Amino acid sequence: MGGISLMARMLIKASEAYTLMLSRLQTNQEKIAKQAVYAGAKVVADKIKQNLVALPEENFKHLKNGEQFSGLPKRHKLDLVHSFGIAKISLDNQGNWNTKIGFDGYGSMPTKKYPNGLPNQLLARSIESGSSVRKKTPFVRPGLNSSKGEAEKQMEQVINEALQKQE
Numbered sequence: 469m470g471g472i473s474l475m476a477r478m479l480i481k482a483s484e485a486y487t488l489m490l491s492r493l494q495t496n497q498e499k500i501a502k503q504a505v506y507a508g509a510k511v512v513a514d515k516i517k518q519n520l521v522a523l524p525e526e527n528f529k530h531l532k533n534g535e536q537f538s539g540l541p542k543r544h545k546l547d548l549v550h551s552f553g554i555a556k557i558s559l560d561n562q563g564n565w566n567t568k569i570g571f572d573g574y575g576s577m578p579t580k581k582y583p584n585g586l587p588n589q590l591l592a593r594s595i596e597s598g599s600s601v602r603k604k605t606p607f608v609r610p611g612l613n614s615s616k617g618e619a620e621k622q623m624e625q626v627i628n629e630a631l632q633k634q635e
Contacts, residue, residue, distance in 0.1 A: 496630065502557045504626040505565045508619035509554045513569050516611035517552055520545070523595065523607060537602045544591060547575040551588040 526539030548571060555568040571592045574585035598604030 496634075498559075500627065500630040501565045503630075504623040505557050505567055506554070507626045508623040509557075509567050509569055511619040511622050512612060512615045513552070513554050515615040516569065516608055517549065519607035519611045520548055520552065523605060531601055536600075538605070540591070540595065543577055544575060544586070547577075547585070548588055548592055 523545060524539035525542050525545065526537060528541050531537070551571045551573045553569070553572065555570075557565055557567045560566055571588040573588055574582070575588060575591065576585055578585050592608070594602050595605050596608050597606075
């Protein structure tokens with residue numbers, strides 16, 4: 469998915485022991501590293517998506533002074549769910565494998581201000597952080613925080629399985 473924006477950052481550093489173990493997997497090191505990163509990213513993405521689906525729904529309305537949205541229309545929620553994904557896994561110049569989890573594209577409801585539809589990244593950010601017309605309803609950060617341990621376990625499992633197959 470091109471253009472996926474990172475909503476939040478989670479860094480999991482491999483211990484020296486795992487770095488050494490991965491270096492022993494000479495022929496498949498890149499493939500296994502990508503599989504491990506994807507396995508961890510999938511755990512995090514699944515939790516964020518679960519939180520997204522649980523967001524409160526609210527019909528669109530014109531707001532009066534000082535009023536704020538506390539939910540979002542069902543169509544906006546579906547747009548966010550469909551635009552959410554994991555980007556291609558790549559190697560950076562420091563030798564770290566990375567991916568991004570986030571939202572891509574535009575919503576399906578064109579407006580005068582957004583004739584292509586509301587940018588999904590903008591909508592997700594306004595829900596996560598709040599705005600002058602929307603109450604703050606975090607769903608990304610809690611997903612990251614609650615899934616970090618499980619993501620690390622999944623990554624560890626992928627590496628351990630690869631090591632066992634090589635022995």
